[in-house]
Amino acid sequence: MMENVIELQHVYKAFKGFELKDLSISVKKGFVTGFIGGNGAGKSTTIKLIMNLLKPDSGTISIFGMDYKKNEKEIKQRIGFVFDSNIFYENITLAEMKKIIKPAYRKWDDTLFNQYIDMFELPLKKNLKTFSKGMKMKASLTIALSHHAELIIMDEPTSGLDPIIRSELLNILHNLMQNGERTILFSTHITTDLDRIADYITFIHNGQHIFTKEYYKIEEEFAIVKGGTNLLDRDTEQEFIGIHKTNHGFRALTANKQRTKNIFGDTVIIEKPTLEDIMLYTKKGEERC
Amino acid sequence: MLNLIRKDMILQKKTLPFMLLFLFVYLFVNVSTSWVAIVFCIVIIMNAFQTDETSSANLLLNSLPYTRKEIVSSKYIGALIFIFLTLLTIFIGNWMIHREIMQWEILLFITSIVMGLISFAFPFSYLFNSKYLLIGFGGVFVVYMVTLSFIPNLNDRVRELVQTVLSLDNSLFYLGIILSVGLLYVLSWILSIRIYSRKVF
Numbered sequence: 146m147m148e149n150v151i152e153l154q155h156v157y158k159a160f161k162g163f164e165l166k167d168l169s170i171s172v173k174k175g176f177v178t179g180f181i182g183g184n185g186a187g188k189s190t191t192i193k194l195i196m197n198l199l200k201p202d203s204g205t206i207s208i209f210g211m212d213y214k215k216n217e218k219e220i221k222q223r224i225g226f227v228f229d230s231n232i233f234y235e236n237i238t239l240a241e242m243k244k245i246i247k248p249a250y251r252k253w254d255d256t257l258f259n260q261y262i263d264m265f266e267l268p269l270k271k272n273l274k275t276f277s278k279g280m281k282m283k284a285s286l287t288i289a290l291s292h293h294a295e296l297i298i299m300d301e302p303t304s305g306l307d308p309i310i311r312s313e314l315l316n317i318l319h320n321l322m323q324n325g326e327r328t329i330l331f332s333t334h335i336t337t338d339l340d341r342i343a344d345y346i347t348f349i350h351n352g353q354h355i356f357t358k359e360y361y362k363i364e365e366e367f368a369i370v371k372g373g374t375n376l377l378d379r380d381t382e383q384e385f386i387g388i389h390k391t392n393h394g395f396r397a398l399t400a401n402k403q404r405t406k407n408i409f410g411d412t413v414i415i416e417k418p419t420l421e422d423i424m425l426y427t428k429k430g431e432e433r434c
Numbered sequence: 435m436l437n438l439i440r441k442d443m444i445l446q447k448k449t450l451p452f453m454l455l456f457l458f459v460y461l462f463v464n465v466s467t468s469w470v471a472i473v474f475c476i477v478i479i480m481n482a483f484q485t486d487e488t489s490s491a492n493l494l495l496n497s498l499p500y501t502r503k504e505i506v507s508s509k510y511i512g513a514l515i516f517i518f519l520t521l522l523t524i525f526i527g528n529w530m531i532h533r534e535i536m537q538w539e540i541l542l543f544i545t546s547i548v549m550g551l552i553s554f555a556f557p558f559s560y561l562f563n564s565k566y567l568l569i570g571f572g573g574v575f576v577v578y579m580v581t582l583s584f585i586p587n588l589n590d591r592v593r594e595l596v597q598t599v600l601s602l603d604n605s606l607f608y609l610g611i612i613l614s615v616g617l618l619y620v621l622s623w624i625l626s627i628r629i630y631s632r633k634v635f
Contacts, residue, residue, distance in 0.1 A: 198496050198635045221499035232490040232497075234445060245444055248437040249498045 148174040150296050150328045151195055156204030158190060165190060165352040168204070172347075175325045177318065179343035179360075180332035181420055183428065187352040188332040189229075192300045195330070196226065208296070222251060225294030229301035231281045235274035239267060239284055250292035258291040279310040286314070290321070297321070297329045303338050315341050336420035346420065350427050364417055368402040371395070372413035384408060387426030398426035438500065438508030439515065442482045453478055454523045461527040467536070468544050475520045475548040479513045480555065484564055492635045506560070506627045510619070513552050517545055542608065546615045553615075553622035560629040 151172035158165040165187050172178045182188050193199040194206060197213045197220075206213065208220045233242050239262075247253045262269065265283040276284060282302055289297060297318075303311045319342050321327055333339065339346065339360070347357040358366070370385070373394045382388060384405055385397040398418060399405040406415060443450070453474065460470050485491065486509075495505050521541055528536050558570055582588050 193635065196497055198493065217501050218499045221497065224497075226497045228493060228497075230490065232494040234485065234491065236448075237445065241444055241447075245437075245441045246498065248440070249500065 150174045150209060151330065152205075152207045153191070153194070154205045156194060156201045156206060158194060158199065158201050160190075163187070163190075163352060165194075165201075168349070168352070168354050170347055170349075170354055170357060172328060172330050173345065174328050175322075176344035177322060177329040177331060177342045178345040178347055178357075179336075179339035179420075180330055180347050180349075181334065181336055181339070181424060182332075182349040183334065183424060186349050188334075188349065189300055190352075191349065192298060192330075192332060195298060196224070197221075222292075223295045225289030225292065225297045227282065227285045227289050227297070227299040227302045229304050231273070231276075231285070233273050233281070233284065236272060238270050238272060240269040242273065242284070243269075243288070246288055252293045254291055254293060257293075258287060261287040261290060278305050279307065282306060282310070282314070286317070295327060297327065299329070299331045301332055301334070303333055303335055311335075311338060318342055334424075336424070339420060348420075348423065348427075350424075351431070355427060363420075363423070366400060366402055367418045367423060368399050368405060369416040369418045369422055370397045370399055370405055370409065370413050371416065372409065376409065376412055381408065385426075385430070386423075387429035387431075389426075389429060398422055398430075435500070435504045435508050435511075438495075438504060439512045442485075442508070442512050445485050446478070446482055449481065450478070450519075454519070457520065457523050458527045461524065461531050467524060467528065468540060468547075471520055471524050471544045472547050472551075475517050475544070476551060476555075478516045478520065479548075479552060480564060480567075482512060482516065483509060483556070483559060487559070487564060489635060492633070496635060502631050502633075503627050506630045507623070509556065510552075510623045510626070513549075513556075517548055521545070539608070542611065546611055549615050549619050553618045557622055557625045557629055560626050560633070 149171040151170070153168055153170045156165060156168040158168075163185070168187075168191065170191070180188055180191070190199065194201055195208065197206075197217060209223060211220055213220060234245075237245075243258065247255075261267075261283075265280075265287060267280060267284055267287065273281070273284065286302070289299075303314060306314070315338060318329060318331070322329065322342070329342075331339070331343070343360050345357060346360055346363060348355045371394060374390055377388070377390075377395055384401075385399050388395055388397040402415065405413075457470065457474050461467070486495065486505075496502065521544065525536050525541070528534055555564070555567055558564075558567060562570075585591070
């Protein structure tokens, strides 16, 4: 059996106007898990629960097989984090920021830190508030990677970044995964970022876990189906997660490609879905109900 | 946890020497040393507190391998260090400028007042926000004024009480002060940890 680095079991968390319902998610060791869902689906809340920034109303959360009540510091020693917004003090330099963070980690590695600084061409002596969004993300990533973290948690690290920096980031993450010991949890709503690096996809919607699947299986199971609206009736519509109808025909998402093929045969066109399609049609399907 | 206190020093690095220099200059002017010391202590301590009050700072500190207990405790221990630094500067300043050794009673008085004020300011700020402190103090003042209207001679009574206490045997009196301020500080510390542990970021 494969080892789980993160395990959430039956987690509930309620806020005003939002709740996570019976969330059970696991993240496998040695892989990149892409964490997707629309705005307000509960991605950030889930990540905060994983980081112990929030406590669940009920349910259990275990990281590296340990629980936060007893092993908070031990767990956090082994996590590197990147958030979507800058969380560093703004009025100091990156060198000073390092001075603040370094003593917190047992395995801090200055050589590694300097390597990333050189690679990203980050200025050490400039105030962090003068950094661009891309530079801030790189600074954040540098700190996250300089203490040999086994688990790297990233909450929307690519949001607001230009394609070149996003591509750089993805390359680095790809290289990080070579030794098989590291685990990355990467939340995003720019789903194309995940095409290149994700092994698993975890999808949540409205505070509920929809699925966790190996990326390649998604393409095997799900499909976009296109055809004439005359093919749709009460029964056939049940085959789809969500349907988009126009005057020219319909476009729908199925979670059972083979069955759909058997039912419709050559009357429809079947295409590969993108993650975006899956998110979009799940939302549509819900509106239909 | 010492790392967290060191962090406050690094963050205050630019303002702290400036503040202490400022304090030094103040000693030339004939204002009450105690008053200046109290104001400086409070300003420095609350300044350090405010830097960590933003949601991003909370996010950072709580994501690093620290417990919430340590984060709060670092503020309480750090405050004592800031008091010490301020008093040291005043002590040295007084000696250099006026060639006089400060009475330890005055140092004790300043420390007690500052610790007493911090004991209220920290839990209040953790519960609400330090920017409401002024409003909070305003509220306390109003309550005081209202009480005054019911007990017209309240001020005299307080004065009387202080006199009685002061007339007590000195060493006993000072011990009492130290113990009660210390107790207040520790209770405030525990309360702050409780409040902070329940915070949502």
